[in-house]
Amino acid sequence: MPDIDLLVTGGDIVTMNPDREVLMSGAVAIAGDTIVAVGSTSRLRAQYPGARELDATDCVVTPGIVSAHQHFTGDPLVRSVIPDTITSGPAVFDWSVPLHAVHTGDDDEISALLTATESLLKGVTTLVEAGTVAHPDRVGAGMHTAGVRGTVGCWGWDAPGVPFGGTADEVVDRQRAMLDAFPPGERVSAMVTLVGHSLASDDLLVAASDLAKARAVGMTMHMSPSPSDTEAYLASTGRPPIVHLDDLGVLGAHLLLAHCVYIDDAEFEALLRTRTAVGYCPWSYFRVGSGVTGHGRHGEFFTRGGRIGLGCDAINAGDQVSVLRAASLAAGIAKDVSVDPSWFGAHEALEMATIRGADAIGMAADIGSLEVGKKADIVIHDATEPQWVPRGDVVLQLIWSAEGETVRDVFVDGVQVVAGGKCLTVDMDALRSDANALGRDLLARAGLEVPHRWPQIPAG
Numbered sequence: 120m121p122d123i124d125l126l127v128t129g130g131d132i133v134t135m136n137p138d139r140e141v142l143m144s145g146a147v148a149i150a151g152d153t154i155v156a157v158g159s160t161s162r163l164r165a166q167y168p169g170a171r172e173l174d175a176t177d178c179v180v181t182p183g184i185v186s187a188h189q190h191f192t193g194d195p196l197v198r199s200v201i202p203d204t205i206t207s208g209p210a211v212f213d214w215s216v217p218l219h220a221v222h223t224g225d226d227d228e229i230s231a232l233l234t235a236t237e238s239l240l241k242g243v244t245t246l247v248e249a250g251t252v253a254h255p256d257r258v259g260a261g262m263h264t265a266g267v268r269g270t271v272g273c274w275g276w277d278a279p280g281v282p283f284g285g286t287a288d289e290v291v292d293r294q295r296a297m298l299d300a301f302p303p304g305e306r307v308s309a310m311v312t313l314v315g316h317s318l319a320s321d322d323l324l325v326a327a328s329d330l331a332k333a334r335a336v337g338m339t340m341h342m343s344p345s346p347s348d349t350e351a352y353l354a355s356t357g358r359p360p361i362v363h364l365d366d367l368g369v370l371g372a373h374l375l376l377a378h379c380v381y382i383d384d385a386e387f388e389a390l391l392r393t394r395t396a397v398g399y400c401p402w403s404y405f406r407v408g409s410g411v412t413g414h415g416r417h418g419e420f421f422t423r424g425g426r427i428g429l430g431c432d433a434i435n436a437g438d439q440v441s442v443l444r445a446a447s448l449a450a451g452i453a454k455d456v457s458v459d460p461s462w463f464g465a466h467e468a469l470e471m472a473t474i475r476g477a478d479a480i481g482m483a484a485d486i487g488s489l490e491v492g493k494k495a496d497i498v499i500h501d502a503t504e505p506q507w508v509p510r511g512d513v514v515l516q517l518i519w520s521a522e523g524e525t526v527r528d529v530f531v532d533g534v535q536v537v538a539g540g541k542c543l544t545v546d547m548d549a550l551r552s553d554a555n556a557l558g559r560d561l562l563a564r565a566g567l568e569v570p571h572r573w574p575q576i577p578a579g
């Protein structure tokens with residue numbers, strides 16, 4: 120038998136393999152960055168005598184959790200600053216855009232490091248950055264430091280008068296440079312990223328899509344979290360946005376559209392037919408009151424075989440980078456809007472957070488399940504915590520009870536990045552100090568103040 124680097128032993132392994140087997144008191148063998156065996160602890164101990172072991176007794180072991188849509192910059196340094204009593208338009212254009220516009224490279228790197236650290240501590244090991252990044256090299260550096268897996272992009276829009284804008288050719292050149300700087304196959308790689316909505320010309324949409332297809336990489340952008348994108352496309356093209364994208368030839372398996380809350384039947388069917396993926400961010404819609412419970416059909420999209428993963432969007436639109444928390448909400452929405460608990464539950468939600476999410480972002484060959492040959496992205500949940508006592512069905516408990524709150528250890532590419540609930544790759548004291556200082560400076564440069572609704576009384 121070849122040497123291995125680590126044997127994770129004695130945990131209940133939620134494999135997410137095609138049969139969805141849960142191996143009670145099982146083991147996972149890791150060699151380098153790869154899972155080389157999954158099976159019974161006693162059998163793997165015999166197979167790899169003397170291997171270094173990590174005891175996962177009384178733990179639940181899952182694949183690394185996947186986020187299909189996460190902004191790494193803009194909001195992280197101003198957490199809980201943007202009021203929760205305004206609609207998404209003012210939240211974006213009165214707050215997020217001015218903050219993004221004055222971001223320095225340091226802001227971007229510390230924002231990314233903070234986001235990546237929070238992600239890992241909640242078991243989220245792979246994230247698709249949403250593409251609102253001014254300094255992608257610095258965001259990539261922050262992701263590398265934390266040790267998270269993911270994709271990064273740079274701002275892509277050619278609407279008039281926007282920060283970080285440009286002509287369609289200029290925007291595509293920047294995207295091409297990103298693909299060169301962060302090539303496929305690396306732990307941090309690039310995706311073609313447009314802002315989306317109605318903020319791209321047809322020329323840019325087609326050229327960006329052609330670039331992604333030619334390089335065999337993904338492309339992502341936002342569409343229809345609210346009715347405004349439909350209104351804009353109907354006015355400019357006479358068609359709803361996803362039908363228009365279909366006519367342009369932009370839809371396809373390379374494309375990941377965030378949101379898709381307000382879509383009509385033709386758009387829904389076009390997404391299914393073209394294998395276009397959706398990034399579903401339920402907490403974001405709740406935070407800004409988007410109306411997802413009245414208009415979203417994400418559960419139905421999932422059960423009809425649509426490619427869909429979960430995301431947490433921006434720090435001031437959902438607030439926690441916790442995909443398992445989003446998963447429980449996704450299950451709750453599906454049940455409640457249909458007044459039917461029978462068709463979508465914790466098991467479907469966990470699929471969305473792992474193997475189906477990995478498929479939605481084009482990485483299912485490498486991540487999303489604990490199977491031989493896949494990357495060793497592994498989360499160990501401490502099932503001695505109260506959320507797990509006493510033990511019931513492991514998937515119900517993972518989604519409805521523990522969410523991401525009991526993460527003990529995390530591995531990405533076979534490297535341990537979280538141990539005992541602490542991030543090993545990050546000096547948290549230094550990060551806290553840097554983020555506090557940069558956050559204050561960022562607000563001042565943007566001309567914004569924390570808008571406290573209740574009186575803040577110095578009482579020291």
Ligand SMILES: [Zn+2]
Pocket residue numbers: 188190249341377432433
């Ligand atoms: Zn977004």
